[in-house]
Amino acid sequence: DTEVTQTPKHLVMGMTNKKSLKCEQHMGHRAMYWYKQKAKKPPELMFVYSYEKLSINESVPSRFSPECPNSSLLNLHLHALQPEDSALYLCASSQDPAGGYGYTFGSGTRLTVV
Amino acid sequence: SQQGEEDPQALSIQEGENATMNCSYKTSINNLQWYRQNSGRGLVHLILIRSNEREKHSGRLRVTLDTSKKSSSLLITASRAADTASYFCATFRTGNQFYFGTGTSLTVIP
Numbered sequence: 001d002t003e004v005t006q007t008p009k010h011l012v013m014g015m016t017n018k019k020s021l022k023c024e025q026h027m028g029h030r031a032m033y034w035y036k037q038k039a040k041k042p043p044e045l046m047f048v049y050s051y052e053k054l055s056i057n058e059s060v061p062s063r064f065s066p067e068c069p070n071s072s073l074l075n076l077h078l079h080a081l082q083p084e085d086s087a088l089y090l091c092a093s094s095q096d097p098a099g100g101y102g103y104t105f106g107s108g109t110r111l112t113v114v
Numbered sequence: 115s116q117q118g119e120e121d122p123q124a125l126s127i128q129e130g131e132n133a134t135m136n137c138s139y140k141t142s143i144n145n146l147q148w149y150r151q152n153s154g155r156g157l158v159h160l161i162l163i164r165s166n167e168r169e170k171h172s173g174r175l176r177v178t179l180d181t182s183k184k185s186s187s188l189l190i191t192a193s194r195a196a197d198t199a200s201y202f203c204a205t206f207r208t209g210n211q212f213y214f215g216t217g218t219s220l221t222v223i224p
Contacts, residue, residue: 004156033212042202056211098208100145103204103212104159
């Protein structure tokens with residue numbers, strides 16, 4: 001299995017809702033990442049998990065809460081989002097957190113906050 | 115958190131021509147990677163070049179890296195309509211810092 005699987009592919013949520021994005025990989029990669037991408041912009045790093053521990057939080061608002069239950073799974077819990085949080089959310093993994101390898105990206109979750 | 119800038123922002127060429135896009139970055143890096151993104155989809159890793167390498171090839175792709183100028187270029191030879199996509203460079207630094215450049219939107223006209 002050489003893929004990163006993200007679910008759901010599309011999500012519409014109200015500003016008072018709580019939802020979660022899920023990311024799964026079975027490549028034995030030890031680093032996993034969440035990125036946010038707005039239209040016609042590059043992906044922006046949100047969180048990095050290295051060996052299941054949060055190693056980087058790019059000053060992301062607390063309404064985004066990451067979780068890494070095990071080495072294959074990464075979740076992003078969403079609560080009280082704003083319309084400006086609408087974006088494509090990308091999950092990625094890499095073999096070694098120390099770098100030197102390419103990243104494998106999922107196809108993303110298209111999030112719309114209404 | 116954006117590390118690099120790419121130029122041109124947009125590039126339109128005829129099928130069969132070569133496409134060159136450039137990436138400049140700001141700080142020292144361990145490696146630089148190029149990715150392709152089709153509209154609204156995930157990114158696909160194309161090629162990785164380490165800071166001690168100057169040039170790398172993969173099929174129709176040629177990447178160069180000049181660490182003294184903090185710049186890299188991606189050349190796609192004999193372009194095809196299927197190469198139409200956005201291309202991003204991304205730099206990696208120790209400490210797991212991995213950031214994308216601004217991207218180049220490539221259109222290959224059949």
